[in-house]
Amino acid sequence: MKNTARSLDKEINQYLGVLTIHQKEALLAVAKTFALNENTDVVYTDEFVTELNRRSLSLEDGSEKGYTWEEVKQRAKASLKR
DSSP: OOOOEEEEEEEHHHTTTTTOOHHHHHHHHHHHHHOOTTTTTOOOHHHHHHHHHHHHHHTTSSSOOOOOOOHHHHHHHHHHOO
């Protein structure tokens, strides 16, 4: 069943009350991005979604090491100093 705009608004509003301030800030950033970019109807291929799922699972189960944003920035700065 396809959601109507009204039912989606209602469902979104139900979640707003339980989000932290940081989660609300993140949600607002995403909403602004969608609002500013009218051509955001990107269609992901099955292969792309499968790869994202594989990577997520490998991070969750510990078989791959992830990096924090701070670690990424530090490594990038270090590589520029060489």
